[in-house]
Amino acid sequence: MATSRLKRNNIYSKCLIAAAFAAAIFTQAAIFTQTVAWAACDRLAYKIAIDAGHSVKHPGAISATGRGEYLFNRNVAALLYRELLNSGFVNAFLINEDGGDMSPKDRTEAAQNAGAVLFISLHHDSVQPQYLLSWQYEGKTLRYCDKFKGFSIFYSEKNAVAGKSIALAGLIGQGLLAQGLSPTLHHAEAIPGENRALYDAEKGIYRFDDLIVLKTASMPAVLLECGIIVNREEEQLLQNHDYQMKIVKAAAKGIERFLCDEH
Ligand SMILES: [Zn+2]
Numbered sequence: 001m002a003t004s005r006l007k008r009n010n011i012y013s014k015c016l017i018a019a020a021f022a023a024a025i026f027t028q029a030a031i032f033t034q035t036v037a038w039a040a041c042d043r044l045a046y047k048i049a050i051d052a053g054h055s056v057k058h059p060g061a062i063s064a065t066g067r068g069e070y071l072f073n074r075n076v077a078a079l080l081y082r083e084l085l086n087s088g089f090v091n092a093f094l095i096n097e098d099g100g101d102m103s104p105k106d107r108t109e110a111a112q113n114a115g116a117v118l119f120i121s122l123h124h125d126s127v128q129p130q131y132l133l134s135w136q137y138e139g140k141t142l143r144y145c146d147k148f149k150g151f152s153i154f155y156s157e158k159n160a161v162a163g164k165s166i167a168l169a170g171l172i173g174q175g176l177l178a179q180g181l182s183p184t185l186h187h188a189e190a191i192p193g194e195n196r197a198l199y200d201a202e203k204g205i206y207r208f209d210d211l212i213v214l215k216t217a218s219m220p221a222v223l224l225e226c227g228i229i230v231n232r233e234e235e236q237l238l239q240n241h242d243y244q245m246k247i248v249k250a251a252a253k254g255i256e257r258f259l260c261d262e263h
Contacts, residue, residue: 119220
């Protein structure tokens, strides 16, 4: 009996040692895999240009509550910059950080001069004037349209690496869908000012060849319209930090997958 208990204890301790050994190997393997993954994707090497569309003086679209588009763009650009830094892309940078006037071509040139491997331009959307209605907000008469809502992503076939831009747009679109957001298809309507070719309706990707900030970029480039700020409900969402972070995380994940997994 005593001998058999001793044997059992012996077997039991051997099992424990084997389990501990296996766990140690597993942990080592996990650390190794993580190290290899990070090493395979040299995040330090990637310079990512983040462009906040428009400027303080020329803010772009005016929201339903009278807020200039640039303020929305600047905010999301700053959040994306921080998110990329936190993901290890410490060489991400903002174009036109001070909000001064800068032409689209100057923006892509600045990205190229800095050695950017990717260019993302952040915007907030509007609609054609015939859709705008008037309302009173805080004593002011302002314009709004609640008919359309959602994000859209643009690429240009005239971009130097259009195929890669499409891939980047696809990954960002996928990320936005995964965050529960939906695209707007209003840019495809056959009316003056729109009439854009829908490349991927599910992910809200449009082809817009002559968009200067995309066609003059020498690197993969996309323009993301985060949402429609003339839509009264969507404008409120777009000012909500949690909602902004859904957009930012989708964009950052798409960029990460583009640089680390897919290419
Ligand atoms: Zn814009």
